[in-house]
Structures are given as structure tokens and as C-alpha cells.
Amino acid sequence: MNSFDYKKEITVDSAIKAVSADYKAMFLAGGTNIIDLWKYNLAHPEKLIDINDIAALSIIEQLDNDGIRLGALVKNAATAYDPLVEKHYPLLSKAILAGASAQIRNMATNGGNLLQRTRCYYFYDPDVPCSKRMPGSGCPAIKGRNRIHAVLGASEHCIAVFPSDMCVALAALEAVVNVVGPEGERNIPFSDFHRLPGHTPDLDNNLQQGEIVTSIDLPPGKFSKHYAYLKLRDRHSYAFALVSVAAAFEMEGSTISKARIALGGVAHKPWRVPEAEELLKGRKTTVENFALAADRILSGAIGRGDNDFKIPLAKRAIIRACEMALEPEMQIPGAGPSL
Structure with a gap:
């Protein structure tokens, strides 16, 4: 049994303050990945900061430049079936609907999709070393069973793959990830958001402590035909x-x-x-x-x-x-x- 504190926040600022003050605190949105990680003893949050009631993160809207903004808390299914997405960014809709199951798409959020972790079976097995789980301990997949593993951009420390379908389309569409943290706002080109393993495979992305994904911007030039x-x-x-x-x-x-x-x-x-x-x-x-x-x-x-x-x-x-x-x-x- 894992004991933890739970708090619901209704503004971005209060949520950031709650997580910034405690490095063992985690944001809770759809929860579809964090629950998996918790069950396998891979995540150990002592405090969950529920952000589902932050209304500003739950909208899809058209931007002045004719692109659209996807709120981080919008569910994957709602994004895939949104009329603006279906009309102007059908590639994204197709990619989302190829992922997971209908039940998971109804719970998973856009921001959470970006932050999910690998499904490598060595990562999920606490009885074997894994540099993504325990930095510097090695990658047994390199000489082990590696049918699902990476053939590009890997290192001697990790050959795991990133599992998202949605993010493949976002990469092709040159999306921008908007984040807010203790130091203010940042707009991260999608190509710079996730990391290759290098010497630090435990770091999946370039978010800083306390930062929260607020939205994803899709630029005009939509490849809709x-x-x-x-x-x-x-x-x-x-x-x-x-x-x-x-x-x-x-x-x-x-x-x-x-x-x-x-x-x-x-x-x-x-x-x-x-x-x-x-x-x-x-x-x-x-x-x-x-x-x-x-x-x-x-x-x-x-x-x-x-x-x-x-x-x-x-x-x-x-x-x-x-x-x-x-x-x-x-x-x-x-x-x-x-x-």
C-alpha cells in the first residue's frame, strides 16, 4: 500500500507552486500512465496534484495565425473527433485513433500523451538493471530480447522506444509545446521536447522541475489533403x-x-x-x-x-x-x- 497526499488545484499557478515545493509531488491528469508506473513500483509520488479542474487547459481553439491550440487536459478522443482537428489536421486525428484503446483514449490527455514513458519490458521488470530506471546500471535489452527496441538514435545506455502515436503526427506537423513553470512560460518546438537517450536515458524530455504542459500549438500549413x-x-x-x-x-x-x-x-x-x-x-x-x-x-x-x-x-x-x-x-x- 502506498500512502500519499492528494490535493486538487484549480489554477496553473497554484498547481506549479504545489509541485515546485516538493520534488516527490506529481501532476495528475488522466492517470493512464502514472497508474501503470505506480503499480509496477516505478513511480513513487508522495503527493498527487490533481489538475483536472483547471478550465483553461481543457479547450481547443483557433489561433489568430489560422493554426489551432490543443489544451493539455483535452482527452485524446475529444481531440481526434474535434471538428477543427478532423477538418484541418486529419493526420493527427488518424494517429490518435490508432493508439491504445477507446477506453484509454477517453481518459488520456494530450499533455499526458507527450509525457508517457517507454513500454520496454526491461524497464518494467524491477529484477533486472535498467539505465532508464536506475541511471548507470546498464541496458539488458542490447544483448537480450530486443524485438520492439530502437534502431535509430540509441546509445549504449538505452535502446528503448517512445510509444506514442499522437506524438509522431505532432512531430510531422511541427507542433509547439507550451509550458509554464516557476521561471515563467516557454514555447518548445516539438523536435526539442523529447530527448534521445545519450548518457541520461532516465530523462525523457526537456521539462524542468515544476513545469506543466499547458497546450500544444499546431501551425498553419495543415497538410489536410x-x-x-x-x-x-x-x-x-x-x-x-x-x-x-x-x-x-x-x-x-x-x-x-x-x-x-x-x-x-x-x-x-x-x-x-x-x-x-x-x-x-x-x-x-x-x-x-x-x-x-x-x-x-x-x-x-x-x-x-x-x-x-x-x-x-x-x-x-x-x-x-x-x-x-x-x-x-x-x-x-x-x-x-x-x-
């Missing part, structure tokens, strides 16, 4: 991606004028290589060009044995997702070219 989210997994529902791809294009006839491609299931954070997107700019939508981009994205990929298959699988997935983006109706289950 040519987009695809492809998730390859062991079963059709309620499974994490072995490889996932968010692909989106702006087109001038049959020529690509702008491209966005982000991968999930392959790295410690959503994986995006802007140089590969620039390579597609001004090119025709051919399999050969998509393959060139895929090779650039996967440059430096390293398998560790069980996960070697992810590298050729990711290349085929990138090509397929790019083809699907040309005709979004191909995303109907069972449609589209085979891998």
Missing part, C-alpha cells in the same frame, strides 16, 4: 507500433512542394529527418523518390539482433505511407499496396 498514418503492429488493436509512419505532402500537380515524414517505434523519440523531406521537394511522387527519402531517414540505423527486421520494414512502411498520402482514402483497413 495528402496525409497518411500507417501503424504496423503485432495485432490490429491495442498494441504499440513496431514501426509507424506519419506522412504528409503539399502538392503542385504531381510534384511535391512540401513533405513531412516522421517515424514511431524506432527511436527514443519521434524520428524525423528534415533533410529527407527537402530531398523530396520538387520531385515527382514515385516509388523511387520515396525510397531515396526512406534511405536518408534510415541512414545509420542499427539492429541488435531480434529487431534487425525493423530496418527493411521501416523502409517499406515509409514508401507505403507516402503512397497512401497521395490518396487518403487508401487508409481504409485492408486497402493500399502490401508491404
Whole structure:
């Protein structure tokens, strides 16, 4: 039995003060990940600060620049089905609906989705070392069972992958994460929000103590006509991606004028290589060009044995997702070219 204090806060400022004053305090929103971590003895909060009644974090609104702002407390399901998101950012809607289960999407929040931790089985096993759980203790996945693990951006300290589907789309859409903390407000480009493992795999993101995610901004340039989210997994529902791809294009006839491609299931954070997107700019939508981009994205990929298959699988997935983006109706289950 874990004893803890519980307090509900109704303003961002009071919530920040409550957590800043106690490093063992944690924010509580949807709770879908923190409860898992708590059950497995991976999180040990002595105080929970319930932020669900902070109304300012529970809205979706259009911005003056024609983008939209997603409140951090808006549920994943509500975000996916919001008319503004469905109309202008269908890639994000598709990605969210590919994740977890309907029940979890009805509870999980946008801010919590960004902050979830890896589902690596060594991380969840207290009887084995894990540098993400115990810094410096090693990564048994490197020489162990690593079928679900990273092939890009890993280090000798950790080869875990980040599990979110929503964040893959947010990376492709170049979202901005808005946070507030004891030192004031920050606006973090999505590419800078999550971290690669390096020597500190226990740090998943660049939030500081006491900071809270308030919202996520999606810029204009919405890729609403040519987009695809492809998730390859062991079963059709309620499974994490072995490889996932968010692909989106702006087109001038049959020529690509702008491209966005982000991968999930392959790295410690959503994986995006802007140089590969620039390579597609001004090119025709051919399999050969998509393959060139895929090779650039996967440059430096390293398998560790069980996960070697992810590298050729990711290349085929990138090509397929790019083809699907040309005709979004191909995303109907069972449609589209085979891998």
C-alpha cells in the first residue's frame, strides 16, 4: 500500500507552486500512465496534484495565425473527433485513433500523451538493471530480447522506444509545446521536447522541475489533403507500433512542394529527418523518390539482433505511407499496396 497526499488545484499557478515545493509531488491528469508506473513500483509520488479542474487547459481553439491550440487536459478522443482537428489536421486525428484503446483514449490527455514513458519490458521488470530506471546500471535489452527496441538514435545506455502515436503526427506537423513553470512560460518546438537517450536515458524530455504542459500549438500549413498514418503492429488493436509512419505532402500537380515524414517505434523519440523531406521537394511522387527519402531517414540505423527486421520494414512502411498520402482514402483497413 502506498500512502500519499492528494490535493486538487484549480489554477496553473497554484498547481506549479504545489509541485515546485516538493520534488516527490506529481501532476495528475488522466492517470493512464502514472497508474501503470505506480503499480509496477516505478513511480513513487508522495503527493498527487490533481489538475483536472483547471478550465483553461481543457479547450481547443483557433489561433489568430489560422493554426489551432490543443489544451493539455483535452482527452485524446475529444481531440481526434474535434471538428477543427478532423477538418484541418486529419493526420493527427488518424494517429490518435490508432493508439491504445477507446477506453484509454477517453481518459488520456494530450499533455499526458507527450509525457508517457517507454513500454520496454526491461524497464518494467524491477529484477533486472535498467539505465532508464536506475541511471548507470546498464541496458539488458542490447544483448537480450530486443524485438520492439530502437534502431535509430540509441546509445549504449538505452535502446528503448517512445510509444506514442499522437506524438509522431505532432512531430510531422511541427507542433509547439507550451509550458509554464516557476521561471515563467516557454514555447518548445516539438523536435526539442523529447530527448534521445545519450548518457541520461532516465530523462525523457526537456521539462524542468515544476513545469506543466499547458497546450500544444499546431501551425498553419495543415497538410489536410495528402496525409497518411500507417501503424504496423503485432495485432490490429491495442498494441504499440513496431514501426509507424506519419506522412504528409503539399502538392503542385504531381510534384511535391512540401513533405513531412516522421517515424514511431524506432527511436527514443519521434524520428524525423528534415533533410529527407527537402530531398523530396520538387520531385515527382514515385516509388523511387520515396525510397531515396526512406534511405536518408534510415541512414545509420542499427539492429541488435531480434529487431534487425525493423530496418527493411521501416523502409517499406515509409514508401507505403507516402503512397497512401497521395490518396487518403487508401487508409481504409485492408486497402493500399502490401508491404
